[in-house]
Amino acid sequence: xxxxxxxxxxxxxxxxxxxVALVAASTLFVMPMLWMLTTAVKPxxxxxxxxxxxxxxxxxxxxxxxxxxxxxxxxGYIPFLAYAVNTSIITVLCVIGSVVSNAVVGYSFARLRxxxxxxxxxxxxxxxxxxxxxxxxxxxALFKWLxxxxxxxxxxxxxxxxxxxSIFLLRQFFKTIPMDLAEAAKxxxxxxxxxxxxxxxxxxxxALAVTALFTFxxxxxxxxxPLIYLxxxxxxxxxxxxxxxxxxxxxxxxxxxxxxxxxxxxxxxxVFFFAQKAFIQGIATSGLK
Amino acid sequence: xxxxxxxxxxxxxxxxxLYPLVASFGxxxxxxxxxxxPKWIGVSNYRELAQDAVFHTALKNTLVYVIGAVPLGxxxxxxxxxxxxxxxxxxxxxxxxxxxxxxxxxxxxATLFLWVFNGDYGIxxxxxxxxxxxxxxxxxxxxxAKGTLIVLAGWGCGQAMVIYLAGLQNVPVSLYEAAxxxxxxxxxxTRNVTLPMISPVxxxxxxxxxxxxxxxxxxxxxxxxxxxxxxxxxxxxMYLYDNAFLFQRMGYASAMAWVMFVIIxxxxxxxLRISDRYVHYETN
Numbered sequence: 001x002x003x004x005x006x007x008x009x010x011x012x013x014x015x016x017x018x019x020v021a022l023v024a025a026s027t028l029f030v031m032p033m034l035w036m037l038t039t040a041v042k043p044x045x046x047x048x049x050x051x052x053x054x055x056x057x058x059x060x061x062x063x064x065x066x067x068x069x070x071x072x073x074x075x076g077y078i079p080f081l082a083y084a085v086n087t088s089i090i091t092v093l094c095v096i097g098s099v100v101s102n103a104v105v106g107y108s109f110a111r112l113r114x115x116x117x118x119x120x121x122x123x124x125x126x127x128x129x130x131x132x133x134x135x136x137x138x139x140x141a142l143f144k145w146l147x148x149x150x151x152x153x154x155x156x157x158x159x160x161x162x163x164x165x166s167i168f169l170l171r172q173f174f175k176t177i178p179m180d181l182a183e184a185a186k187x188x189x190x191x192x193x194x195x196x197x198x199x200x201x202x203x204x205x206x207a208l209a210v211t212a213l214f215t216f217x218x219x220x221x222x223x224x225x226p227l228i229y230l231x232x233x234x235x236x237x238x239x240x241x242x243x244x245x246x247x248x249x250x251x252x253x254x255x256x257x258x259x260x261x262x263x264x265x266x267x268x269x270x271v272f273f274f275a276q277k278a279f280i281q282g283i284a285t286s287g288l289k
Numbered sequence: 290x291x292x293x294x295x296x297x298x299x300x301x302x303x304x305x306x307l308y309p310l311v312a313s314f315g316x317x318x319x320x321x322x323x324x325x326x327p328k329w330i331g332v333s334n335y336r337e338l339a340q341d342a343v344f345h346t347a348l349k350n351t352l353v354y355v356i357g358a359v360p361l362g363x364x365x366x367x368x369x370x371x372x373x374x375x376x377x378x379x380x381x382x383x384x385x386x387x388x389x390x391x392x393x394x395x396x397x398x399a400t401l402f403l404w405v406f407n408g409d410y411g412i413x414x415x416x417x418x419x420x421x422x423x424x425x426x427x428x429x430x431x432x433x434a435k436g437t438l439i440v441l442a443g444w445g446c447g448q449a450m451v452i453y454l455a456g457l458q459n460v461p462v463s464l465y466e467a468a469x470x471x472x473x474x475x476x477x478x479t480r481n482v483t484l485p486m487i488s489p490v491x492x493x494x495x496x497x498x499x500x501x502x503x504x505x506x507x508x509x510x511x512x513x514x515x516x517x518x519x520x521x522x523x524x525x526x527m528y529l530y531d532n533a534f535l536f537q538r539m540g541y542a543s544a545m546a547w548v549m550f551v552i553i554x555x556x557x558x559x560x561l562r563i564s565d566r567y568v569h570y571e572t573n
Binding site for chain 1: 504
């Protein structure tokens, strides 16, 4: 009687301690983002008080449209909108290119036989260790020679040529699909391409979604690529634009800067909430092996 | 037929990896800007690197960052994953909240943390003052600026956390039951069952984390243009970028890139050597 009493009490204590730790960690992790949101809707005077106030005296939603049009008078166009459109174009092209090319190549490595396949796959995995700066200068020279510097092409064309990480992810997934499905289709006279497009692809939606998600994140997030290849401010992406807002002469007011940051984050958060399961599973499997 | 399916990657590999890899190695022995054709100068670039004080500062800053950020991120991610692996209510909510920071694009992270760490109006210093402390000027003090970058790396540990959580959930329950029969405490179970079982996952993530951290660029570049204050945040990749695109010294930048590559290979080798001793792989 006594013993069970003690052990239930211990269990209760442990549960309570876990909750306390998780609440503390979650609060610390979310705090900066809440701070961003309250700053974004504050009047400018209230961003500069010490100690800072969490709740603004009035909620200025108009800070968001103000942040969008900030600087449009000098530039003659609405910078934030231009950046958003540019980023979207690059991101959509990258996602299409990456999903199509990595699916095809991943399938080739997973299910088709050709000489040197396994050796080449090993080399492909090893290329994940090559740091970006090693290929940066000759790639720049190549795109310069093609006349592509200053255009979006250096940022999205390479995604149509697959990449080691996504090839690996999709190959692992394709390998889990039972072979007999494809065998049966082959007996019925289906071509290799039909097997791929009619049987394998429909079964692989989750893995394709993960590839699309990671590409989306990478392209939306990219800073160094646009920094190297984009010249004219009108062609900037959101990442570059946000940096430009920040380092601008005189500085952008903090409330508008936070409003702009929040709007840059928003699409990623929306995509995350719609595809949370695929997201979490994709990250988990990508890091396990 | 199979090779036909692989053609996009064969071209991608040749054009965007193998060719640049070979070309940058060659370029590292030349004096080259995009305006002038490369001129062979032997190992001069490497010799100059050995004596370049700015390069040494950048290298040191980067190593301090790696040594701070990778262990902090790893320990934090494992600790949070262990908490999330317990059986309490509301886990999906906690997981989402802890994961959210990793969704924030790097430039937005940098902007946000300039504001959070702001010496006068930031919430961090307000909180520290509230606790009766006399907080430093994080962004302006060369002794603390690197610390903000390391803290930021810890804030973004959610991705690793999710990976560790998946690793924890793959540990067979039977092992814990056997340990319980032997009278193991919670700490003993963690120390002798959980950690050895997820050690391959830890190894993989530490290696990938190091490779990423050595290349750190976007956040310091946005938060501390030019590596301010007093070059204390000037990182390897920033100096490399400046040489390639600001000073038009692409041969020199390529030599730096190869030094970075060799450091990555060496660190990976060391990590694998250590893993031979400590990492437990299932054999069946």
